[in-house]
Amino acid sequence: MNFVWENTVIALIAIGILYFLLNKYAFGPLFSVMEKRRELVQQQLSEAAQTREQAAAYVEEQKSALQEARKEAYEIIEQSKQTSSKQATHLLQQAKDEATRMKDEAVRDIQSEKNKAVEQLRSEVGAVSVKIASKLIEKEVGEEKVQGELVDQYLKEVGGRS
Amino acid sequence: MHEAPVINLGGFHLDLSVLIMLVVTCAIVFVVAKLATRKLSVENPGKLQNFMEWAVEFVRNMISSTMDWKKGKPFLSLAMTMIMFIFVANMLGLPLGIVTEYHDAEKAKIFGQEITTVTSVLKEQHEEHPGEEAHAEVAWWKSPTADLSVTMGLALLVFVLSHGLGLFKNTKSYLKHYVQPYPFFLPINIIEQLSKLLTHGVRLFANIFAGEVLIGTIMTLAKASIFGAIFSIPLLMVWDGFSIFVGAIQSFVFVILMMVYIGQSIESHDEEHEH
Numbered sequence: 001m002n003f004v005w006e007n008t009v010i011a012l013i014a015i016g017i018l019y020f021l022l023n024k025y026a027f028g029p030l031f032s033v034m035e036k037r038r039e040l041v042q043q044q045l046s047e048a049a050q051t052r053e054q055a056a057a058y059v060e061e062q063k064s065a066l067q068e069a070r071k072e073a074y075e076i077i078e079q080s081k082q083t084s085s086k087q088a089t090h091l092l093q094q095a096k097d098e099a100t101r102m103k104d105e106a107v108r109d110i111q112s113e114k115n116k117a118v119e120q121l122r123s124e125v126g127a128v129s130v131k132i133a134s135k136l137i138e139k140e141v142g143e144e145k146v147q148g149e150l151v152d153q154y155l156k157e158v159g160g161r162s
Numbered sequence: 163m164h165e166a167p168v169i170n171l172g173g174f175h176l177d178l179s180v181l182i183m184l185v186v187t188c189a190i191v192f193v194v195a196k197l198a199t200r201k202l203s204v205e206n207p208g209k210l211q212n213f214m215e216w217a218v219e220f221v222r223n224m225i226s227s228t229m230d231w232k233k234g235k236p237f238l239s240l241a242m243t244m245i246m247f248i249f250v251a252n253m254l255g256l257p258l259g260i261v262t263e264y265h266d267a268e269k270a271k272i273f274g275q276e277i278t279t280v281t282s283v284l285k286e287q288h289e290e291h292p293g294e295e296a297h298a299e300v301a302w303w304k305s306p307t308a309d310l311s312v313t314m315g316l317a318l319l320v321f322v323l324s325h326g327l328g329l330f331k332n333t334k335s336y337l338k339h340y341v342q343p344y345p346f347f348l349p350i351n352i353i354e355q356l357s358k359l360l361t362h363g364v365r366l367f368a369n370i371f372a373g374e375v376l377i378g379t380i381m382t383l384a385k386a387s388i389f390g391a392i393f394s395i396p397l398l399m400v401w402d403g404f405s406i407f408v409g410a411i412q413s414f415v416f417v418i419l420m421m422v423y424i425g426q427s428i429e430s431h432d433e434e435h436e437h
Contacts, residue, residue: 019240026192027218
C-alpha cells in the first residue's frame with residue numbers, strides 16, 4: 001500500500017465539491033424546512049397553551065357567574081319567604097283586629113239593646129203598675145202625694161228585683 | 163494483493179480506481195440527498211424526507227454531545243456530508259469488486275496510458291523469478307476509504323479545520339492549551355495533536371481495508387474449488403454483515419471524533435473549568 005498524495009488531493013476536492021452541492025441543493029432547504037416545522041410546532045404549542053388558559057379563565061368566569069346566580073336565587077327565596085311571613089302575620093293581625101272590633105261592636109249593641117229594653121220595660125211596667133195601682137188604690141188613696149210615694153216605693157222594689 | 167491502477171499524467175499520479183470510486187460515492191450521496199429533499203414539506207414529509215430528518219437529528223445530537231449547540235450549528239452540514247460520504251464509501255466495497263489481471267507489461271494500459279503500478283510489479287516479479295509468468299491484479303472497484311491517502315485526506319481536512327478555527331476564532335485559549343499544565347508539555351501536546359491526525363485517518367482506513375482484504379481472501383477461497391465456493395457463501399454472508407456494521411460504526415466514529423476535535427479547539431478552556 002503506497003501513500004499517493006495525489007489521492008489525498010482528489011479526495012479533498014471531491015469532498016469539497018460534495019459539501020458545496022449538498023449544502024446548496026439538499027441540506028440548506030432541508031434545514032430550513034426543519035426549522036420551519038420547529039417554529040410551527042412551537043407556535044401550535046403556544047397556541048394550545050393560550051387556548052387552555054382561555055378555557056380555564058372561561059370556566060372560572062362561568063363558575064363565578066353560577067355562584068352569583070345561586071346567591072341571587074337564594075336571596076330572592078329568602079326575601080319572598082320573609083315577605084310572605086310578614087304578609088301572613090299582617091293578615092292574621094288584621095283578621096284578629098277585625099274580629100275584636102266586631103265582637104266589641106256586638107257587645108256594645110247587645111248592651112244598648114238591653115238598656116233600651118230595660119228602659120222600655122221599666123216605663124211600660126211603670127205605666128202598667130200605675131194603671132193597676134190606680135185601679136187598686138182609687139178607692140183607698142185619695143191624696144195624690146201619698147199616691148206618688150207609694151208608686152215610687154213599689155217601683156224601686158220591682159227594679160231592684162229585676 | 164491487489165494493485166491500484168495508477169497512471170502517470172505528467173508527474174501527477176492519478177489513481178483511477180480512487181477517482182472512479184470517489185465520483186461514484188459523491189454521486190450516490192448527492193442523488194440520495196437530492197431525492198430525500200425533492201418534495202420538501204413542513205407538514206407532510208415523505209418517507210425519504212423523514213429518514214433524512216432522522217439522520218440530521220442524529221448528527222445534531224452527535225454535535226450537541228461534543229460542544230455547545232450554538233457553536234456547533236455551522237458544522238451540521240459538514241458533519242452530515244462527512245457521515246453520508248464515509249458511510250456510502252464504506253459500503254461500496256462490500257457488494258462487488260472489479261479486478262483485472264495482467265500478465266504482460268505491454269498490455270497494462272488504459273486510455274493509452276501505462277498503469278505504472280502494474281508494470282513495476284510485473285518487472286519486479288520478472289527479476290525475482292525470471293522465466294516464470296508474471297502476474298498482477300488491479301482492483302478497480304473498492305471502497306475509497308480503503309485507501310490510506312483518501313482517509314488521510316479527510317483527516318487532514320478535519321485537522322486543518324479544527325486547528326484553523328482554534329487559531330483564528332479562539333486564539334488565546336487555543337494557544338494556551340499547548341502549554342498546559344506546564345510549558346515543558348509543549349512537545350507532548352504537539353505530538354498529541356499530530357497523533358490525533360494520524361489515528362483519525364488510519365483508524366478508518368485500517369478497518370475498511372481489513373474488511374476488504376478478508377473479502378478478497380474469501381473470494382480466493384471461492385475460486386479455488388467447488389467446496390471452497392460452497393463454504394465461502396456463509397463465511398461471506400457473516401463477514402459482509404460484520405463489515406456493514408463496522409462501516410456504519412466507523413463512519414459514526416470518524417464524524418464524532420471530527421466534532422470532538424473541532425469542539426476542543428473552539429471551546430475556551432476557561433469556561434470548561436467553570437463547569
